[in-house]
Every structure is written in C-alpha cells, then in structure tokens.
Amino acid sequence: MQKNKIKLLIIVQWLLLPQLLLGQLHISANHRYLAHNNKPFLWIGDTAWELFHKLNVTDAEYYLETRAEQGFTVIQAVILSENNGLRTPNYYGERPLHNLNPETPNEAYFKQIDRLINKAEQLGLYMALLPTWGDKVKSNRPGQGPVIFNKENAYTYGKYLGKRYQNKPVIWMLGGDRNVADTTVVAIWKSMATGIQDGMGSNAIISYHPAGESSSSHWFHNESWLSFNSYQSGHARPYFPVYNFASYHYSIQPLKPFIDVEPAYEDIPIRFWDFIRWDGKAKLPNQVVDADGFIRNKEYFKQGYFTDYDVRVHAYWNILSGACGYTYGNNAIWQFFSAGDSTAIPCLYDWKTALHRPGAKSMSALKNLFELRSFAKLVPDTTMILSEYGKDSTYISAARANDYSFALVYAAIGQSLRIDLTGFKSTVRAQWYQPKDGRFLYIGEYSNRCPTTFTPPTQGRDQDWLLVLDEKKHFK
Structure with missing residues (x-):
C-alpha cells in the first residue's frame, strides 16, 4: 500500500510538473x-543532515518521496557534512572538495546533490542547504573538521553554491551547530553569505544554524543578508521553554520570521553528551549497544529518550508563539543509520523504520490542521486564557486569527482551560483536535458573552490536546 501511494504521488507530480516548479521563497509583507x-x-522541516554524504540515490529518493507524502515541506541537509564529510567519501566514492580546498569543488560529488535537489523540487519540497557543518570553521567546540575556511575562500565557495543553485528552490543555512567564536569567524560567515548573494542574486533566502539553546539573532539579526532567524532549542530536557525563544523573536526589531530548526529529536537520548565519551576512546561501555549498533541496554541513558510527545509539545508551543513553522528530527534519520553502521549517537531503530515513527505522523497532523486554518493569520495571545497557564508541563500556549475567525489553545497535559470568548463577534463552535493523529472531536457551541471552561477527554503526559475555537459564521 505504501509503495502504491508513493507511485501515485510521483505520477501526479510529473503530470503537474510545470505548476509544481517551486521557485524561490520570499519574506511576507508583514515579515x-x-x-x-x-x-x-508553512515550514514543516526534517533534519536529514547526512543525506548527500551517506545515501545512494535510490535510498535518498525513497526518503524524499516518503517525507513528501507525509506532508513535510523542507528538508535540511549538509553539503560538507558533520561525520568526517571532507575525508570520508559519499556512497559513490566521491569527496566534496579536491585537496580539502573550498575553491576547488568536486563536480562528481555535486552532480549527486543536483539530482536530489531536482527530485525534491519535483516532489514539492524545498531544500534548506547548509554549505558546511560548523566544525569546518574555527569554533570553541572542535569536531572532526578539519578547519578549512577563511574569509577569502568562504566567499568563493559561497558564490559557487549560489550560482549553481540560483534557479532552484533552496534556502541557505550557514553555521552548522556552532556558535560564533570571534570577530574573525563573524567575517567568514558574512563573506560566505555575500558570496551566495553574489552568485544567486537578491532573492537568496539565508539564515544561520547555531548550537543548542542559541539563536542566529545573537550575532546576525541586523545583517541585511539574514532573511529569518533560526534557533536551536536542543536536546537537554523535555518541556524546554521554546516559547521564550519565540516571544523574544516576535518582539525584536527589525521584524523577521523565526523558526526552531533543531528541537529535541524523537528517539534521541536526553542529554546524550553526558553518557558518551568524546576523548577518542570507546564511546560507550560494553553491552550498551549490540553487534549491529542498536542500543541494547536502554536504561544506560538514565534520563530516557525524547518521544513523539516531546516533538508535539515543542511544535505547538513554537508555532502558537509566533514561529513560521517547525523542524522535526529523528536520531536515526539525521545520520541515516543502518544495522552495522557506526553512529555519532547510538540509535534505537534504523532510518527506514524511523521514517514511520509516531513523530512523523504528528507532523502530518500538524500540516493537516493548517491546511484547514491559515497559520499566517495567527497572533500569539495568552490573554484569552483565564486559568493559570504555568510553566514546564503546565504551560498553555494560545493564538488567534488576526480577524478572530478562529483561535487555538494547546494543553500539553490535557489540563482544563478557562477561556475568554468575548473577542469573538458571535457564537463559537468548539472542537478538540488530537495532535498525535489529527482527529477532531466536536464539543459544542458557546456564547461569546462569557468565559467558558473546557476540559479535554484525557489528562496526563502524552495526553496533549488542542482546543480549536471557530467563530460559527466562519466555520466550514
């Protein structure tokens, strides 16, 4: 059944190809x-960092087809990848650069990237391309590297990329899980951005992917080349207060869109860095992983693992607080782990199994919700919440349409919600939406003249509900 759906999707895409050529994005008039x-x-992203480096074309196209069918709209991938991407060749034996020189790219390596970008375009997907992972630029957190960029070759490399993909539906994301070390590094990233613009033209959409619990706005908000802000809420704990990031970016000038481009990944161990050795010796004690590289002793990671529930909490908190979308991630998928592979971070599943984990279904439900109600109308508004909206698991996020045609209120643990309905101009139609699978449950119709308490059908962890309020005359 899955294969038949994918084949049908491909046939439809090819029949409608002229209409589906995506072209470049731009920033909305209201920024x-x-x-x-x-x-x-609506940005519904997936972190596929090792896509170009790890997979053969057949597997990569299967991945893209699956994500397109699930409703994703953006795929985030790295050209010079994290896992020794300069020295370890791709599936076809090609390295991205000759002699580790950004000014001498390997045409054979980039032809595979061309093919996958073209495939993504046919499927209606945008590619958010990281020119390099951040360890190829000097930072306070060295990786496998090596460091190869300076101000001059960063410009040349950026211009090469911009020109090569000037007519393709790509978004550029500088950085790569690193913060900016000093003014020299600021100059390198600015030079790369200038190169991309000079190669691509004024329509280049560019952001910066920082380290955990950081934002591009810290260094680059006032740069004219920074089209939107990206922050990484990271993998440190459940119920991370992403709404604080969002509310800050919603208020700063000049106005720019913003998005959480790396929240907690589904199936990744919480605070994994506390349990893995990074000194070049054995990463883990014996018996933590089996012979194929899967996590055998799940209890070793004492804080547990992020789940689809954590994905949903951060997604709704972000979007209802003003973000222009959300990026999903899965620990097996970003590194495209298969049985027998080495891993940067040990995995519970292989990547093909992980494609269909519950978190991906939650992203489909998120996309479906905003196909019915325009996210572009949303205005964050917690003033309609009359009950205490707390913090951590008890935090309640809320947003309404700018014309008050609808409102959305998210209860992460199914807590009761007392809502002020007086902003609506007429009778309100209320429903529950289950974020894990996209089911609506009708509640009733209510006067807009007085507050009303709504209690979800279930309560507790993994029992999150979205209250959907529609002004009756606007409801279809």
Missing part, C-alpha cells in the same frame, strides 16, 4: 513568515 508568490509557506 512574519516565508511565502511563495505571496502565498504563506
């Missing part, structure tokens, strides 16, 4: 979201 041809674009 709150990305748009295409003045139509709002």
Whole structure:
C-alpha cells in the first residue's frame, strides 16, 4: 500500500510538473513568515543532515518521496557534512572538495546533490542547504573538521553554491551547530553569505544554524543578508521553554520570521553528551549497544529518550508563539543509520523504520490542521486564557486569527482551560483536535458573552490536546 501511494504521488507530480516548479521563497509583507508568490509557506522541516554524504540515490529518493507524502515541506541537509564529510567519501566514492580546498569543488560529488535537489523540487519540497557543518570553521567546540575556511575562500565557495543553485528552490543555512567564536569567524560567515548573494542574486533566502539553546539573532539579526532567524532549542530536557525563544523573536526589531530548526529529536537520548565519551576512546561501555549498533541496554541513558510527545509539545508551543513553522528530527534519520553502521549517537531503530515513527505522523497532523486554518493569520495571545497557564508541563500556549475567525489553545497535559470568548463577534463552535493523529472531536457551541471552561477527554503526559475555537459564521 505504501509503495502504491508513493507511485501515485510521483505520477501526479510529473503530470503537474510545470505548476509544481517551486521557485524561490520570499519574506511576507508583514515579515512574519516565508511565502511563495505571496502565498504563506508553512515550514514543516526534517533534519536529514547526512543525506548527500551517506545515501545512494535510490535510498535518498525513497526518503524524499516518503517525507513528501507525509506532508513535510523542507528538508535540511549538509553539503560538507558533520561525520568526517571532507575525508570520508559519499556512497559513490566521491569527496566534496579536491585537496580539502573550498575553491576547488568536486563536480562528481555535486552532480549527486543536483539530482536530489531536482527530485525534491519535483516532489514539492524545498531544500534548506547548509554549505558546511560548523566544525569546518574555527569554533570553541572542535569536531572532526578539519578547519578549512577563511574569509577569502568562504566567499568563493559561497558564490559557487549560489550560482549553481540560483534557479532552484533552496534556502541557505550557514553555521552548522556552532556558535560564533570571534570577530574573525563573524567575517567568514558574512563573506560566505555575500558570496551566495553574489552568485544567486537578491532573492537568496539565508539564515544561520547555531548550537543548542542559541539563536542566529545573537550575532546576525541586523545583517541585511539574514532573511529569518533560526534557533536551536536542543536536546537537554523535555518541556524546554521554546516559547521564550519565540516571544523574544516576535518582539525584536527589525521584524523577521523565526523558526526552531533543531528541537529535541524523537528517539534521541536526553542529554546524550553526558553518557558518551568524546576523548577518542570507546564511546560507550560494553553491552550498551549490540553487534549491529542498536542500543541494547536502554536504561544506560538514565534520563530516557525524547518521544513523539516531546516533538508535539515543542511544535505547538513554537508555532502558537509566533514561529513560521517547525523542524522535526529523528536520531536515526539525521545520520541515516543502518544495522552495522557506526553512529555519532547510538540509535534505537534504523532510518527506514524511523521514517514511520509516531513523530512523523504528528507532523502530518500538524500540516493537516493548517491546511484547514491559515497559520499566517495567527497572533500569539495568552490573554484569552483565564486559568493559570504555568510553566514546564503546565504551560498553555494560545493564538488567534488576526480577524478572530478562529483561535487555538494547546494543553500539553490535557489540563482544563478557562477561556475568554468575548473577542469573538458571535457564537463559537468548539472542537478538540488530537495532535498525535489529527482527529477532531466536536464539543459544542458557546456564547461569546462569557468565559467558558473546557476540559479535554484525557489528562496526563502524552495526553496533549488542542482546543480549536471557530467563530460559527466562519466555520466550514
């Protein structure tokens, strides 16, 4: 059944190819979201960092087809990848650069990237391309590297990329899980951005992917080349207060869209860095992983693992607080782990199994919700919440349409919600939406003249509910 759906999707895409050529995104007139041809674009991303480096074309195309069918709209991938991406060749034996020189790219390596970008375009997917992982630039957190960039070759490399993909639906994301070490590094990233713009033209959409619990706005918010802000809430704990990041970016000037481009990944151990050795010796004690590299002793990672529930909490907290979308991630997928592979971070599943983990289904439900109600109308508004909206698991996020045609209130643990309905102009139709699978449950119709308490059908962890309020005359 899955294969038949994918085949049908491909046939439809090819029949409609002229209409599906995506072209470049731009920033909306109100500077709150990305748009295409003045139509709002909802970023539903996936972190596929090792896509170009690890997979053969057949597997990579299967991955893209699956994500397109699931409703994703952006794929985040790295050209000079994290896992020894300069020295270890791709599936076909090609390295990205000749002699580790950014000014001498390997045409054979980039032809595979061309093919996958073209495939993504046919499927209606945008590619958010990281020119390099951040360990190829000097930082306070060295990786496998090596460090190869300076101000001059960063410009040349950026211009090469911009020119090569100037007519393709790509978004550029500098950085790569690193913060900016000093003014010299600031100059390198600015030079790369200038190169991309000079190669691509004024329509280049560029951001910066920082380390955990950091934001591009810290260094680059006032740079004209920074089209939107990216932050990484990271993998440190459940119920991370992403709404604080969002509310900050919603308020700063000049206005720019913003997004959490690396929240907690589904199936990744919480605070994994506390349990893995990084000194070149054996990463883990014996018996933690089996012969194929899967985690055998799950209890070793004492803080547990992020789940699809954690994904949903951060997604709704971000979007209802003003973000222009959300990026999903899965620990097996970003590194495209298969049985027998080495891993950067040990995995519970292989990547093909992980493609269909519950978190991906939650992203499909998120996309479906905003196909019915325009996210571009959303205005964060917690003033409608009359009950205490707390912090951590008890935090309640809320947003309404700018014309008050609908409102959305998210209860992470199914807590009761007392809501002020007086902003609506007429009778309100109320429903529960289950974020894990996209089911609606009708509640009833209510007067807009007085507050009303709504209690979800279930309560507790993994019992999150979204209250959907529609002004009756607008409801379809």
